[in-house]
Amino acid sequence: MTGEERPAADDIIVCREVHKWFGDFHVLRGLSITVKRGDVVVVFGPSGSGKSTFIRVINRLEEHQRGDVIVDGIELTHDIRNVELVRREVGMVFQSFNIFPHLTVMQNITLAPMRVLRRPRSEAEKQAMELLERVGIPEQAAKYPAELSGGQQQRVAIARALAMQPKIMLFDEPTSALDPEMIKEVLDVMRELAGSGMTMIVVTHEMGFAREVADRMAMFDEGTIIEEGTTAQVFDNPQHERTKLFLSQIL
Amino acid sequence: MTTSPEILKPPVITTGPIGWIRTNLFSTRLNALLTVVVIALLYFLLRPSLTWLFFDAEWAAVTSNLKLFAVGQYPSDEMWRVGVVVLIVSLLAGLSWRVWSGVARTFARAGGVIFVAMAFVPLSLDSLDVEARLWILANPFVIGLGYLLARVINVPPGRLIIAWAAAFVLVLFLLRGSGWMPGLPEVRTTQLGGLMLTILLSVVGIVASFPLGVLLALGRRSSLPAVSMFCTLFIELIRGVPLITLLFMTQIILPLVLPQDTFLDFIVRDRVMRAFVAITVFSAAYMAENVRGGLQAVPLGQIDAAKALGLNGFNVTLYIVLPQALRAVIPAIVGQLITLLKDTSLVAIVALLDIVGIGRSIILGNVEWRGSQREVYLFLAAVFWIFTYSMSYASRRLEEALGVGRR
Ligand SMILES: Nc1ncnc2c1ncn2[C@@H]1O[C@H](COP(=O)(O)OP(=O)(O)O)[C@@H](O)[C@H]1O
Ligand SMILES: [Mg+2]
Numbered sequence: 264m265t266g267e268e269r270p271a272a273d274d275i276i277v278c279r280e281v282h283k284w285f286g287d288f289h290v291l292r293g294l295s296i297t298v299k300r301g302d303v304v305v306v307f308g309p310s311g312s313g314k315s316t317f318i319r320v321i322n323r324l325e326e327h328q329r330g331d332v333i334v335d336g337i338e339l340t341h342d343i344r345n346v347e348l349v350r351r352e353v354g355m356v357f358q359s360f361n362i363f364p365h366l367t368v369m370q371n372i373t374l375a376p377m378r379v380l381r382r383p384r385s386e387a388e389k390q391a392m393e394l395l396e397r398v399g400i401p402e403q404a405a406k407y408p409a410e411l412s413g414g415q416q417q418r419v420a421i422a423r424a425l426a427m428q429p430k431i432m433l434f435d436e437p438t439s440a441l442d443p444e445m446i447k448e449v450l451d452v453m454r455e456l457a458g459s460g461m462t463m464i465v466v467t468h469e470m471g472f473a474r475e476v477a478d479r480m481a482m483f484d485e486g487t488i489i490e491e492g493t494t495a496q497v498f499d500n501p502q503h504e505r506t507k508l509f510l511s512q513i514l
Numbered sequence: 515m516t517t518s519p520e521i522l523k524p525p526v527i528t529t530g531p532i533g534w535i536r537t538n539l540f541s542t543r544l545n546a547l548l549t550v551v552v553i554a555l556l557y558f559l560l561r562p563s564l565t566w567l568f569f570d571a572e573w574a575a576v577t578s579n580l581k582l583f584a585v586g587q588y589p590s591d592e593m594w595r596v597g598v599v600v601l602i603v604s605l606l607a608g609l610s611w612r613v614w615s616g617v618a619r620t621f622a623r624a625g626g627v628i629f630v631a632m633a634f635v636p637l638s639l640d641s642l643d644v645e646a647r648l649w650i651l652a653n654p655f656v657i658g659l660g661y662l663l664a665r666v667i668n669v670p671p672g673r674l675i676i677a678w679a680a681a682f683v684l685v686l687f688l689l690r691g692s693g694w695m696p697g698l699p700e701v702r703t704t705q706l707g708g709l710m711l712t713i714l715l716s717v718v719g720i721v722a723s724f725p726l727g728v729l730l731a732l733g734r735r736s737s738l739p740a741v742s743m744f745c746t747l748f749i750e751l752i753r754g755v756p757l758i759t760l761l762f763m764t765q766i767i768l769p770l771v772l773p774q775d776t777f778l779d780f781i782v783r784d785r786v787m788r789a790f791v792a793i794t795v796f797s798a799a800y801m802a803e804n805v806r807g808g809l810q811a812v813p814l815g816q817i818d819a820a821k822a823l824g825l826n827g828f829n830v831t832l833y834i835v836l837p838q839a840l841r842a843v844i845p846a847i848v849g850q851l852i853t854l855l856k857d858t859s860l861v862a863i864v865a866l867l868d869i870v871g872i873g874r875s876i877i878l879g880n881v882e883w884r885g886s887q888r889e890v891y892l893f894l895a896a897v898f899w900i901f902t903y904s905m906s907y908a909s910r911r912l913e914e915a916l917g918v919g920r921r
Contacts, residue, residue: 324818351824361819365837365916374833375823407917420819427823 275300275431275462276321281330283316290316291327292486298479300430303463305473305494308483309509314466317483318433321464322353335430351379354424358436360416362408362423368395369404372423379427387426394422398452414445418452425456432456434465468513474498482506566888575886576893577641579876583893586707586867592691592699596710597649599685604629604653606674606681608660613674617911621904622661626654682721689714703786707867709897711786715858715868716901719793720851726794727801728840731809732831734802745802752799757792757857764792765864789861797854804846808839841916848909852902870894 276298283291290313298304306314319325320332323339323346332339334349363371372394373387382390395401398418400411408416417437424432434453438446450472457463457476467473473480473494480497482490482505490503501507540546576583585596604625611622633651635642689706691698706714733745752760765788772778812835820834840847862871873890876883883890 319818322822324821347824347826350822353822355819355822357815357819359815361813361815363816363819363834363838365841375825378829378833379824379826409917423823 273299275335276464277331277333278317278320279331281317281320281327281332283320283325283327283329290486291320293330294487295330296481296488296491298431298462298464301460301462302478303457303461303465303476305477305480306464306466306483307468307470307473307480307509307513312483313486314483315435318355318435318464318466321431321433322350322355324355351427352429353431353433354427354429355433356417356420356424356435356437358440360408360413360420360440362416362419364408366407367404368400368406368408368411368419371408371419372426375423376426391422391426394425395419397425397455398422399448412445413441414448417441417445417449421449421452421456431462431464434463434467436466436468438467438469470498470510470514482509571889571892572886573889573893575876575883575890577637579872579883580641581646582708582872582876583869584708585710586872587705588707588710589701589705592701593646594649595688595691595698595701597652599688600649600653601656602681602685604656605660606678608657608662609664609669609674609677610660611657612661612664613669613671616915617908620911621908622657626657629653629657682717686714686718703784704866706786708872709869711861711866712855712858712868712870715786715789715793715861716851716855718790719797719854719858722790722794723797723801723854724847724851726798728805728836730798730802731805734806735809749799749802752795753803755796757796757860758863760792760796761789761860761864764788764795785864786866789864789866793854793858793861796857797850800850800853801847804843804850805839807846808841808843809835811842812838844909844913844916848905852905855901855905856898869897 274297276296278294278296281291281294282289294313294317296304306317308314316325320327320339321334326341327339335352337345337349337352339345339349363374366374369388369391372391373382373384376382376387376390377384392401392404395404398421400415400418403411403415403419408419411419421432421437437453438449441449446469450469453463453465454472454476465473465477477494479492480494481488482497482501482503484505490497490501490506492502497506498510501510539549581593585593588596607618607622607625610618629650632642633647688698689701689710690703691700693700730745730749733741734749736742736745755763765785768788768791769783816834816838817830820830825833859868859870861868862874867875873894877887877890878884
């Protein structure tokens with residue numbers, strides 16, 4: 264890979280030879296990838312290949328056991344202060360939304376800015392309203408999550424992550440728990456976000472979205488990235504047999 | 515199948531009392547038969563009880579001892595302190611009515627009605643003298659005053675909670691008094707008794723055992739082995755011992771193991787305090803198990819999401835895990851607190867006279883009342899029922915307000 268030749272300031276995420284085990288199970292097997300600032304990287308591959316584990320390593324929801332993970336110049340180690348710093352800079356959106364059911368939409372979004380960044384309530388709420396406008400549901404601010412559709416909940420989850428003004432956004436199959444008619448509204452928000460210059464890692468099998476939005480793509484298999492390249496390369500000229508096979512199955 | 519419209523009988527009445535009886539009691543022949551049999555059975559079973567209740571019962575054992583039931587041996591000269599304490603609670607109830615509305619409003623109003631009824635209860639002035647009636651009658655007005663006060667000045671809910679906490683301390687201090695306070699001579703805790711002691715033991719038990727139980731439950735799940743082992747051991751040991759045993763143990767053992775003549779003397783020297791310790795520790799162990807159930811019910815994804823936002827472990831617990839966990843176990847927690855209220859009557863075993871102890875001592879202590887066991891115990895049951903029912907009512911309303919099951 265050419266990653267090591269690039270100027271380091273441009274590399275916002277660097278993973279080098281990352282290994283992780285769940286008990287005896289070797290889930291990440293020497294994974295390396297470099298993500299440049301402002302890039303959108305789509306991650307795909309068969310189920311169980313370690314995609315979720317990989318992006319959870321980036322904000323240390325999972326600990327890796329060997330190799331280096333460096334996020335915006337901060338190396339992830341056991342040092343809890345580094346972990347909290349990184350988590351402030353990295354937003355995450357989950358397959359199952361994980362909206363806080365006991366808080367209103369507004370409270371879901373303002374909680375972290377108020378408790379972590381110590382923003383005053385008025386400022387946090389103003390920013391939350393702007394974000395709700397941005398994801399297209401300002402009228403839902405006072406509601407509880409149970410009153411929203413899945414697509415709306417996922418958009419709240421995106422707004423909640425954006426409220427911390429992250430430099431990087433991680434998406435773990437953000438649309439795969441949604442009914443078909445709601446997938447588009449979430450993808451639209453993500454498309455706009457990508458257009459605004461956000462660095463994004465998106466685990467998804469929405470290949471239309473990938474072709475349109477992604478700068479680079481990474482194919483996972485059995486705990487490693489078996490193919491990585493620009494979107495055009497991966498779609499039009501995949502090098503690896505398994506990539507070809509996988510793409511032919513899902514396209 | 516015919517194509518011409520069918521001719522239907524007119525629909526049976528299903529509304530109003532007659533409709534209700536029809537649909538619920540006489541809907542089928544079997545139901546009608548069952549209804550008749552049950553009514554006959556009830557008549558034969560309940561007739562003696564009802565005749566006794568309405569014609570034969572002698573309530574003098576209760577009505578002549580109202581003060582004993584209410585406050586035990588509290589010195590008559592100091593009764594004004596009890597009056598002031600009740601007024602303080604009424605004032606706060608009035609404020610809460612306005613500020614929190616909902617269940618606080620129901621309780622404030624019900625309290626007002628009960629006070630009025632008590633003030634004008636048709637008993638002789640020997641049972642309840644004019645002075646006592648006036649003290650009681652002041653309460654509905656103070657509740658109203660609190661309500662109006664909160665309308666005029668803006669009381670933030672947080673401030674009100676602080677006021678309740680401050681009042682709690684003030685109340686304990688007022689009731690006990692102290693040697694060095696002019697006008698507030700010390701009342702020995704053994705003179706606290708009756709319903710007042712029952713309520714004090716319960717409220718202190720609840721206020722202390724709730725946070726302790728939550729801490730124990732969190733501690734049990736701690737990643738530090740020492741903390742989690744200590745909490746597990748504590749919970750399991752306490753739960754393995756009956757409350758009676760614990761009450762005896764704190765009475766006898768605490769004075770032996772705690773150092774003498776230190777700031778802990780208020781526990782070492784004081785029988786009521788030692789009972790508090792037993793009740794609190796006992797209730798906290800059960801509370802911890804209830805809360806643990808709630809903690810396990812919080813999905814891991816919630817914690818992931820909170821961590822991913824950069825919240826630290828303490829904030830994740832405080833703002834995400836605990837609110838969801840406690841919500842899920844409100845019924846269990848309230849059940850536990852109701853048990854605590856009823857269990858306070860066990861303090862009679864260590865010679866404290868809570869309301870049940872007073873009842874027993876009235877029956878046993880005076881030949882005159884020996885025949886009135888039924889009346890006394892029925893009265894006690896009614897008093898306990900009022901309190902426990904209020905608690906489960908409050909719990910249901912709380913669940914509704916918090917949207918349990920919906921959110
Ligand atoms: N907490 C865990 N404990 C044990 N095994 C796990 C855990 N999380 C994931 N795994 C296993 O690791 C493998 C990779 O999982 P995951 O990263 O979720 O894959 P993907 O997202 O690509 O489907 C799977 O075989 C899964 O069963
Ligand atoms: Mg996955």
